Amino acid sequence: MKRCLDEAYPNAECELDFSTPLELLVAVILSAQCTDKRVNQTTPALFAKYRTAADYAGADRTELEEYIRPTGFYRNKATSLMGLGAALVERHDGEVPNTLDQLVKLPGVGRKTANVVLGEAFGLPGITVDTHFGRLVRRWGWTAEEDPVKVEHAVGELFPRKDWTMLSQRVIWHGRRICHARKPACGACPLARDCPAFGAGPTEFDEAAALVKGDEREHLLALVSNR
């Protein structure tokens, strides 16, 4: 029913299927500092045991921690999941809400997680700004903003479109796999020829990006979209 990462990048570790918004939300929470592969190995047993918000709310903490241990940060995540379950039961009749305001108020749910749920569970056309997304659009000269919210607004204004949900995932994937923070793999990058930062030395990479010309933006966006 729901999918987390873009199928346009075929990669077994990226294929995540969920039957409910709650499953998607839980998987995103578990994903922090963890590979998708590990999350995929963890969720089947977890979802078989914990099916509803009430199940998480009433979980035996030690047992829940056992289920999610391999994903790391397991104590924090167990706390989040139990609090999340309780909050959903109390405030939303056990359902996952579909507005940013309500999502962000849930335990363990920040803006990034909320945006993923809005886009992928509810089909709302939002931009998901994470560290990768922010870094890349800055390198591409689309904005100089550092604050994720300002990045979101700036990019949304520059390129208003209905399908930012999936496109965000492509940008993020590209940031994870190729356009790294420290040592970007420009040799493997299909955008290198058109990248305003390509060719600059490591320390000048991001500074070069700031000099991008306006008409290069659309070109880069097209390249990302068509992959």
Add this chain to the structure above:
DNA sequence: ATCCCGAGGG
């Protein structure tokens, strides 16, 4: 040894 698609807390 170092880094990672985040969130909460001091």
Add this chain to the structure above:
DNA sequence: CCCTCTGGAT
């Protein structure tokens, strides 16, 4: 703004 929380991959 800084720190911490964890396991796993490279």
